[in-house]
Amino acid sequence: MANMKDIAGRAGVSVATVSKVLNDLGGISQETTDHILSIAKELNYRPNLYARNLKTRQSRTIGIITEDITVFNAPPIIDGIGACCEERGYHYFLENLRLYNLGINPLLDVNEQSSIVNDAIDFMMSMQVDGLLYLGCHSHKVVHLPSIGDTHFICSYCSCTDPSIPSVLYDDKKAGYDVAKYLINTGHKTIGVITGPNGSIHSAKRLTGYQEALYDSGLPYNPKLTSQGDWNRDSGFLLADQLVKSGATAIFAQNDLMAMGVIDYCVKNEIEIGRDLALVGFDNREISTVCRPTLTTVSPPLFEIGHTSASLLIDKIEGKTNTASGEILLECSIIERDSTKR
Amino acid sequence: MANMKDIAGRAGVSVATVSKVLNDLGGISQETTDHILSIAKELNYRPNLYARNLKTRQSRTIGIITEDITVFNAPPIIDGIGACCEERGYHYFLENLRLYNLGINPLLDVNEQSSIVNDAIDFMMSMQVDGLLYLGCHSHKVVHLPSIGDTHFICSYCSCTDPSIPSVLYDDKKAGYDVAKYLINTGHKTIGVITGPNGSIHSAKRLTGYQEALYDSGLPYNPKLTSQGDWNRDSGFLLADQLVKSGATAIFAQNDLMAMGVIDYCVKNEIEIGRDLALVGFDNREISTVCRPTLTTVSPPLFEIGHTSASLLIDKIEGKTNTASGEILLECSIIERDSTKR
């Protein structure tokens, strides 16, 4: 590939002159400028970023570490990161840890000095990335990694044990609140909840939001209307029975998969969703548009999480002063479909 | 960040000695080696790849251009590419064109001198990538881009108008053949097909495979049992009626979405899928595991497509001689579920 020396040779000028023309630094006559530009085009010149970045000590790249790119929520987040990077003139390296096939519990293992993460970090640091973004589509909490030194670091879709590390998440509690309010506003007073498994932070927050909405609406919280699922379809099926028998006229399944189980239950027991029972899911996965009836569900702002994460990271890189810290919570929206329509 | 000079200074040796130790080139005493290694660790030294790659003129990186990372088939392919890169010691840049929000018809527009693609290529070439991989999750045919010069180039999940460019795809015809054979082997003689829209290369090949299987099995091809859909659910619903009335005992819907439409039709008309009608989809999307009954479908080898693409590209980069060219077709598999069980 042609370099500046080649261009300089052909044009009969020095490399410095070529550089000045190509970087629009002025001080070169129009004639010479045109000449150099035309040679550069002819030779299909492209700057060698290894040389440039070595000299200028900046890369305008960030590193993204994803736990598993095949998880349904990862691509829209990456998409958002990419959109922001494009807007601000950055590029990124992607290191996909592929946790799914490594039998690793990210919460426990990855965050230690596990070589899988550190290899990724080493590479990116060697590539002089200006910042690092950890996309924790599985993990809730990520241990801060000492090996990154003082490189800018941010967590996306997860939070960090080190509270000084900013993280961008969606607001589970507000989402739980909104779902309950929504159901209350459509006339329901006995709203069942199917939570995730014990220990899920997401689940606990959504439940808290739900409880607060009941309180704010002057409705009592009946613990019999809360039952603990395990995120899987079967548990939705099983627990729907219990909730319906406790008098629930609406069910908030804390993910779409369990909502499918509720639908199964209703089909089997000839309960008509919409008319006899309102149902709300969570995640806005494709299945929620495909099932019958279509499912009202909570849509986490995945693209925005990615975009905001990258935006924040780049702000920090560029030394913007009033950048946020701690947890940044983005609002979910409720996508209304047939499962809550009479 | 510490560099070799810092280490050399502390150790009282020359930079060359540090380089030899760190790259394990020998010729340095054990004592000095240990000393340098411990200082490197202490300073958390990481090589500057901009300097190294500038000097060695190799990057061990490839560039991936994706049309849209949020399309369901893209992440597993990228995953496969990543797995191969990891195995062979490469890293990659990802440029996501995000066609979905640009209103671009990739077949017509992107392949021209459109700046969106060329910007991506320019960056990657400037980054001295050893090869380029185009992931055409939407496009069928991609025009070869002259601006990449003689950089190694490969198409993944799409083919190229320039036949000298290798491409890795799945074998639509074989898949169509296999589906038909599978249904014939389970006793069906009148097998309906719902194709994609006119002009779809995928669809045409699948149909050809289906016809060949009929022929090989001594069954006549009845055109009334082929009807043209548009990939959407509604067309599955509509066309199922026609096919059933033409006597089909099995339906091969050429994607999962149209198969959902067939299920809708059967629910409405009290046809029991499995017993009264066998149904096969295509794509193995999540919905095929979630619908009821679960859907027997064709699973394209997405991970393998990614892995094979990357493997081929790296083979070419590394000058392996007997690398394949032209279209490389990988076999799909049939995932058997309830929709074809009696």
Place this chain on the structure above:
DNA sequence: GTTATTAAGTTAATCGTTTACCTTCATCTG
């Protein structure tokens, strides 16, 4: 005892840019 060999390091050029600081020469000023 001279020469050859080897081990352990050093020197310095190089990769392709950027950029601070020169040089040159034409033009302007008073």
Place this chain on the structure above:
DNA sequence: CAGATGAAGGTAAACGATTAACTTAATAAC
């Protein structure tokens, strides 16, 4: 016309690694 000014372009030193070619001193060979 001496001196100032400024436009146009050149020189050369970085950036942080790699590596061919060299030095030095110790050991081996005969």
